[in-house]
Amino acid sequence: MTTVLAESRAQREKQVQERAEAKLRAARSAVETLKQSASAAADDAKAQRKAAAKQKVEQLKARIRMLQMSGSADPKLLAQLARELKAAVKMYGGDAGGGVGPAPVQGEATSNPAGSDASAEVAVSEDAPSTETATETTPTTEGQKERGSDETGAENEKSGEGAKADANPYRRMAEEAQARIAEQARRGAAQQEDRDFLREVRDLANQIKALAKRAQQQASSNPAQTRQADEADQAAAEALRAVESAGRELGAAGVSLSV
Numbered sequence: 001m002t003t004v005l006a007e008s009r010a011q012r013e014k015q016v017q018e019r020a021e022a023k024l025r026a027a028r029s030a031v032e033t034l035k036q037s038a039s040a041a042a043d044d045a046k047a048q049r050k051a052a053a054k055q056k057v058e059q060l061k062a063r064i065r066m067l068q069m070s071g072s073a074d075p076k077l078l079a080q081l082a083r084e085l086k087a088a089v090k091m092y093g094g095d096a097g098g099g100v101g102p103a104p105v106q107g108e109a110t111s112n113p114a115g116s117d118a119s120a121e122v123a124v125s126e127d128a129p130s131t132e133t134a135t136e137t138t139p140t141t142e143g144q145k146e147r148g149s150d151e152t153g154a155e156n157e158k159s160g161e162g163a164k165a166d167a168n169p170y171r172r173m174a175e176e177a178q179a180r181i182a183e184q185a186r187r188g189a190a191q192q193e194d195r196d197f198l199r200e201v202r203d204l205a206n207q208i209k210a211l212a213k214r215a216q217q218q219a220s221s222n223p224a225q226t227r228q229a230d231e232a233d234q235a236a237a238e239a240l241r242a243v244e245s246a247g248r249e250l251g252a253a254g255v256s257l258s259v
Contacts, residue, residue, distance in 0.1 A: 046094060052091060053089070053092035056088040057088050057204070060204060064081060064204060068207070073212075073214045075229040075231065075232040076232075078212050078229075079228065079231045082205065082232060082236040082238070082239045086239040086242045088201065089201055089242040090246075092197060093246040191250070194250045201239070202240065206236075211232075212232035212236055216229040
C-alpha cells in the first residue's frame with residue numbers, strides 16, 4: 001500500500017513539474033513573439049521611410065531631366081533641387097548605423113536575461129503546490145479518475161512531443177541554419193537596394209553640378225546670377241557629401257559605395 005501511495009505521489013509530482021515546464025515554455029514563447037512584433041514594426045517604419053525617399057528622388061529625377069531637355073540652367077532652381085536631393089538622402093538613411101535594436105518588451109529583464117526565466121519559474125512553482133493539494137484532498141469518483149487519467153495522458157503526450165522536438169539537436173541546428181540563410185539573403189537584398197539608391201542620388205547630384213557649371217559660365221557677366229550659380233554648385237556638393245555619409249553609415253552593415 002505504501003508503495004502504491006509513493007508511486008501515486010511521484011506521478012502527481014511529475015505531472016506538476018511537466019505543467020510547470022509547459023507554462024514556462026509558453027511564457028518564453030510569448031516574450032519572443034512580442035520581440036518579433038516590435039522588430040517587425042520598426043522594419044515597417046523603415047520601409048515606409050525609404051519608400052518615401054525613393055518617390056521623392058523619382059520626382060527630382062523628372063525635374064532635372066526637364067531642365068536638361070530645355071537647356072535651361074536657372075541657378076536658384078538648381079540649388080533648390082540639390083537641397084531637396086540632400087533631404088531625400090537623409091530621409092532614406094534615417095537611423096542607419098545607429099545600432100538601434102527593437103524596443104525592449106514591457107516587463108522583460110534587460111540586464112539579466114536569465115532572471116526573466118527564473119522569475120517565470122518562481123511564478124510557476126507558486127502555482128504548483130495548489131495543484132498537488134487539490135489532487136490529494138479532493139475526493140474523486142471512479143469516472144472522474146478515468147477522465148483525469150485520459151486528460152493527463154493527453155497532456156503528457158503533448159509535452160513529450162514538445163520535449164522531443166526541443167531535445168533533437170539536429171533538427172534544432174537545421175532550423176537555425178535555415179533561419180541564418182534566410183536572414184543573410186534578406187540583408188543582401190536590402191544592401192543592394194541601398195547601393196542602387198545611393199548611386200542614383202550620386203548621379204543626380206553630379207548632373208546638378210554640371211548644370212550649375214553651365215549656369216556659372218552663362219552668368220559670368222552677371223554678379224547676382226554668378227552668386228546663385230555658386231550656391232547651386234555648393235548645394236550639389238553638399239548633396240554628394242550626404243551620399244558619402246549615408247554610404248559610410250550603411251557600410252557598417254556591409255554596404256560599400258565608391259563616390
